[in-house]
Amino acid sequence: MFIDGEHVDAAERDEIRDPATEEIYATIARGTAADADAAVAAARAAFDSGAWSRLAPAERSAVLTRIAERIGEELEELVDLEIHANGATVRQATGFHVGYAPAHFLYFAELAASYHWERHVPTAAYPTMSTNVIRREPLGVCAAIVPWNFPLLLGIWKIGPALAAGNSVVIKPDEKTPLSLLRLCEIAHECGVPAGVINLVTGPGPEVGARLAEHPDVDKVAFTGSTAVGREIMRLASGTVKNVSLELGGKGAQVLLDDADLDVAIDGALFGCMLYSGQICESGTRLLVSANMYDQVVDRLVDRASSLKLGETTDFDTDLGPVISARQRDRVLGFLDSAKDAGAKVVLGGGIPRGERFTRGYWIEPTIIAEVTNEMKVAREEIFGPVLCVLRYTDEADAIRQANDSQYGLSAGVWAADYERALEVASRLRAGTIWINNWHQIDPALPFGGYKQSGLGRELGRGALDEYTETKHVHIDLTQNLERHIFDALLSTPPRK
Numbered sequence: 001m002f003i004d005g006e007h008v009d010a011a012e013r014d015e016i017r018d019p020a021t022e023e024i025y026a027t028i029a030r031g032t033a034a035d036a037d038a039a040v041a042a043a044r045a046a047f048d049s050g051a052w053s054r055l056a057p058a059e060r061s062a063v064l065t066r067i068a069e070r071i072g073e074e075l076e077e078l079v080d081l082e083i084h085a086n087g088a089t090v091r092q093a094t095g096f097h098v099g100y101a102p103a104h105f106l107y108f109a110e111l112a113a114s115y116h117w118e119r120h121v122p123t124a125a126y127p128t129m130s131t132n133v134i135r136r137e138p139l140g141v142c143a144a145i146v147p148w149n150f151p152l153l154l155g156i157w158k159i160g161p162a163l164a165a166g167n168s169v170v171i172k173p174d175e176k177t178p179l180s181l182l183r184l185c186e187i188a189h190e191c192g193v194p195a196g197v198i199n200l201v202t203g204p205g206p207e208v209g210a211r212l213a214e215h216p217d218v219d220k221v222a223f224t225g226s227t228a229v230g231r232e233i234m235r236l237a238s239g240t241v242k243n244v245s246l247e248l249g250g251k252g253a254q255v256l257l258d259d260a261d262l263d264v265a266i267d268g269a270l271f272g273c274m275l276y277s278g279q280i281c282e283s284g285t286r287l288l289v290s291a292n293m294y295d296q297v298v299d300r301l302v303d304r305a306s307s308l309k310l311g312e313t314t315d316f317d318t319d320l321g322p323v324i325s326a327r328q329r330d331r332v333l334g335f336l337d338s339a340k341d342a343g344a345k346v347v348l349g350g351g352i353p354r355g356e357r358f359t360r361g362y363w364i365e366p367t368i369i370a371e372v373t374n375e376m377k378v379a380r381e382e383i384f385g386p387v388l389c390v391l392r393y394t395d396e397a398d399a400i401r402q403a404n405d406s407q408y409g410l411s412a413g414v415w416a417a418d419y420e421r422a423l424e425v426a427s428r429l430r431a432g433t434i435w436i437n438n439w440h441q442i443d444p445a446l447p448f449g450g451y452k453q454s455g456l457g458r459e460l461g462r463g464a465l466d467e468y469t470e471t472k473h474v475h476i477d478l479t480q481n482l483e484r485h486i487f488d489a490l491l492s493t494p495p496r497k
Ligand code: NAD
Pocket: 145, 146, 147, 148, 149, 150, 154, 172, 173, 174, 175, 203, 204, 205, 206, 207, 208, 209, 210, 211, 213, 224, 225, 226, 227, 229, 230, 232, 233, 246, 247, 248, 249, 250, 280, 281, 282, 382, 384, 410, 450, 454, 455
């Protein structure tokens, strides 16, 4: 753990096993609620000292810029720390998981310098002459609870704006993937973030994460993870009416319109669903296809997905790695059974790949399920595996209805040649991000988050700093003349001379 600028161990340890080999890659301190309390105390003291919270934004920006540069310099080491814990392939981690990290961190570094921390607003609304200052101030102590799939990046989406605004942070990574974030804490400290401003506590979510969510000295909890835990975080945070932001699950619908370029749409639909073995919250896991082209599309998907290469995550040629754990593999297999029982057809994959290599690690074949209807469990719940469900629609209105018929609303997309038609469909899809003729395109300058039960608030974009600041209005009266004041609303008698 990393508390108050020091490495801290614990009485017990958890093992981190490489999902591709099941070998122990590292052991990690198993923190407790007491460690969470110690980290919050350090964060509070650092905040109150003003060493970071009262630094000029330009100075914070300079320190954060150095951190972004260091992340870039250590990219390969960070990729290594991440893929042996979360099972991403080196190609995916270099491109996305870790590859995005320097630019995303730099975005927040620059935002620290350009954000409107203070606005002066003269107004004639008051009876006396006044001026007004609208200030954005840091919230205090922010807890960042992060899942295993993109630990460094999803951590940065919280740590970046939190630090840019002058807050202190306590990070709670997933038990399986603390390593890259632990390194980020060290880098931040080395680059000049004062002790106590950035802390990391490991340990079980229901103990350490829950303690942070309910802690009276934590001002905000930012969480990415499952919708079920998101609800629990909201409940725990309500005791002290904390600021809460949530990025939760998804069941992204890809609407394939009948004029789409199928070369782009078939590869794009597989990219949208199967990247990182489908373990991305915004994955497009339901592909909606018009009845008149359904069979042709399914055939072409099967043909292209059959070429996906599973294997060593450390090999740049590998397309697909394992899933995160044995539990997750078994859960995915359970979903496939439920689909078959409900009458759907597994037209590709559906099991553990054959061969000696796949007797170690947690593997699932790339899987395509046809004849899925939107009422089936596979269409309603997050699978978090390399499984694409293909559904049939009768007309555009039916496609939109099915796409929106979900408790989730994180992502959706349209494959189409006619952009006016695609935009019309996009305007009716209820999701936080809509991709037209692409998927997984994320820019740190543009907001990301969910409608409905996919979350609360938005990460990234200029608005991200709003989510890590309080708004303060300072009213400055410029009138010294008592007669011009309206104190007589209370004091009807003039003062004695
Ligand atoms: P999870 O909700 O089980 O765990 C996420 C984090 O919460 C972990 O750090 C965990 O230790 C902690 N946690 C668990 N129980 C807790 C509790 N009771 N109180 C406080 N903290 C607790 O999620 P997961 O299975 O690890 O991750 C996968 C889920 O995350 C999927 O549902 C996926 O869609 C979602 N996700 C969403 C986004 C997004 O941006 N919307 C991004 C990535 C993942």
